[in-house]
Amino acid sequence: MPHATRPGDLLGDRYRLVDLLTESGGGRFWRAHDRILERHVAVHVIAAGDERAPALMAAARRSATVHDRRMLRVLDAEVTDEVCYVVNEWGWGTSLDIVVTGTGPLGPRRAAWLVAEVADSLALAHGSGVAHGRLNPENVLIDRAGGIRIIGLCVDAALHGVTGVASERAIETDVEDLAGLLYCAITTKWAGPSRSIVAAAPRVNGEVLRPRQVRAGVPRPLDALCDDVLHHTAAGDRHREIGDLELSARGIEEFLSEFVGDGTGMPEALLAATPDVLPDEEQVVLPPVPELRPHLADEPPAPPEPVETRTVVAGLPVVAPTPASDEPRGRGEPDGVVEDRPTEAGVPIFGDDDDVSWLQRRTTPAPPPPPFVDPPERPLFAPTPADGEPVRTPRAGTRPSGPGQEFWPWDTGTGAPVTTGTTLATVEEEPVPGRTFLRLATIIAAVVLLVLAVVVAVNLGRGKNVLGGEPDPAPSPSASTTSGSARPAGAVLGGLTATGFDPQGASDDDGAENDSAAPNAVDGDPGTTWTTLTYNDQLGPPPGLKTGVGLLVDLGGERAVTDVELTFDGAPTAVSLYLSDGVPEGVADLDPVAEGTAEAARLSLPTAARGAGVRGTHLVVWLTALPRVDGRFRGSVAEVVVRGG
The missing domain is CATH 1.10.510.10 (Transferase(Phosphotransferase) domain 1)
Structure with a gap:
């Protein structure tokens, strides 16, 4: 493609190509800059002789007829001798x-x-x-x-x-x-x-x-x-x-x-x-600001040359230097008499006649600071008395004297000794009120806890309870064996299979409704469900389409059923349970073993003869009223759990 191959090429004297984004099938997609409106645009470019050029121009015209803020609009389209391009809004x-x-x-x-x-x-x-x-x-x-x-x-x-x-x-x-x-x-x-x-x-x-x-x-x-x-x-x-x-x-x-x-x-x-x-917005880069240097207004800036170092205070006018004297100065000789000035700067200049000699650099070096004096070492322990002398406690108002004077903590630091002329007498420690009683109470509590621990250990060792009474009798092993030999009434039956049951449905659906999803009701996962069709009217007499619809659960043989727990995805749902000794053709000839209405997600229905359980090979879960969904009616069964033996 000899046309528009480089960034910087100009289309229609207006759109300058900036970045090539994609290229495929002889077409190129560019990010360009609109020189008139100073904004980014998207440009699709193909050769003028490309067979897609007429279709591209027609598509651009159709796209321009749609006005919606979410559409990146077509802004321009043109065919030249070399290229065909379409300009779109950039996003x-x-x-x-x-x-x-x-x-x-x-x-x-x-x-x-x-x-x-x-x-x-x-x-x-x-x-x-x-x-x-x-x-x-x-x-x-x-x-x-x-x-x-x-x-x-x-x-x-x-x-x-x-x-x-x-x-x-x-x-x-x-x-x-x-x-x-x-x-x-x-x-x-x-x-x-x-x-x-x-x-x-x-x-x-x-x-x-x-x-x-x-x-x-x-x-x-x-x-x-x-x-x-x-x-x-x-x-x-x-x-x-x-x-x-x-x-x-x-x-x-x-x-x-x-x-x-x-x-x-x-x-x-x-x-x-x-x-x-997302790319960041382009930042405006300003040219570097030239460094400001103090100079005279009537002199052009010149390259820096070695000059005499002087202190210049920002905000003060610059004063021309004093001409140097023709007389040679000795090495290290000061420029003039330097008086002891209290300050080097800080006083503003209000006129040309003011003396500004204090602005000159001080030539006399400042005296060095006094050397640091190491503090005296403090002894870790009191001085050991000589043999045969008693150990004395330091008293306030005394300080050591004589040769070999050492640090003493009661020194005032002023050089004057503390002399009160008095000696502190030894003060006896007074007893704290209540301390004796607290110690006695702690000892008594510890003794009581020890006695209780011994009593509990003795009672447990004798086969009694903590308080010394007779322990509760253990459950009879025979009773446990008897109850364990019979299957508990709440045992969950396994090996169940489910199919859709719709005896009142159309003749071409084989008496089943949504049969492919029926296994979801007995797979043990409440997250999977079986749903009915969506009905315009509630189940029941006319105008209802049918009186009920449901699931047929194969128990895997003749089993006793004592309880059925249902989980629904929607409420309220009315349900009746039937047991049969084979695949029923309907529920008209069957007697319900349990009925109820689920006002929440779960519903547990005990059968009529809960003690022994009713027996059968197939369980019919018959829905007689469905919850309302979006103005119509649809039932959904998430899980069917059957208990019995």
Whole structure:
């Protein structure tokens, strides 16, 4: 490409190329500088003879018809003899692919808010019949304020040769890419139809795995949204989990906005999850300030020369030096008579006639400071008395004298001895009031504790309790053996299997409802659930579609059931339990062994004959009333625990 190959080249006498960001397929993406508006812009450049040039110009015209603050706008487009280029608004920020690669997946609410913002902007474009065409993580930017900016509307698809696609199909691709963006934000994998540098989502039998199968902890609504949109081509062959979802950008935006709720503070939260790779603002570099040197106003600055050293005080006028005398001076002879001045500076000059001789450098060196005198050593111990003399305690008012005088702690430091003329008499220590009683109480308490410890040790050694009484009788071994030989009433039954049970359903669903998820109710994990279909009316008599629906639990043979504990994901839920000696065709001919309504997540139902337990081979968990979900009705069973023998 002979055109625009170097930084500094000028396009249209206005846009100066600064940095080459990417280059692929004969096209180049530059950061440029707009010389008229003094701002950064993004420029896509291809050769004028490139077969993509007409499509690129048409894409620029379509993109310019969409006005939204989240879209990086097309500012200019032109075809010259050598190049075809499109100028876009420049955005500072970090693209989604860098965010998920640098910091991992986003939180569910942050991811949902980000995709909702993109979907809201695309809904405006789709309303005008304009599709992005290549909505991948590289084209979604998180700016410095935490807002969302969309890169390359129409233009990026044209540069990558994505042309000739019908408008309806391009909009459908955008909708699938929106689900792919949500998938990428919560799993760090890309599942959309457009190409991306992000690692592709795993597939099984040609279908993308659900987000919950790739990463644990994904909320069920986001998992269902990705699954329904990415697999919408099979909507006629299987049940869609979100029945009222509109497969459009506006439908996705409304669904995610409802999931997020109040979006206050979401830009700041999203910005906190963005890696710190944003470029800093360009700093203005000022030329160095020349060093200020004192000089006369009528003389130009000159190179420094060896001159006589003088002290100059900042803020005072500079006085010309006194001409030197023609008479030679002896070595070390002072320049003149130097008087003992009390100060060298500090007095301001108010007139030209003032004497400024005190400004001259003092030629007489200052006298050295007096030498430091080491303090006398202090003895570690009192002087040892001579043999045969008593040990004396130093008294106040005395000091040693005579030759060999040493430091004495009662010295006043003034040189005058302390002579009080009195001698302190020996003072006897007075007893502290209450000290004798405290010592006596401590001794008595220690004796009492010792006696108690001995008594406890003796009682325990004699086989009695701490207080000396007879110990409680131990439980009878025979009773324990008897109770242990029979299976306890609360033993949890294992080896259970579950299937959907819908005898009142349509004739083509084999009497089962959502049968593939039924094993989740007996897998021991409350985090996995079996859910019913979503009904417009409550179960029961008309207008209810059916009187009930539920699960059929195979007990693995004839078993006695004493108690059933149910865990629901939603309340209130009314339930009835039935036991049968085979696979029942319905519940009309069966008698319930327990009934109840779960007002919370857990419900424990004892059977009618709890003592011995009712027996059967199959347990029917029959839901007769479902909780309300988004204005309709849907039941969800997280776990079924059966106890018996």
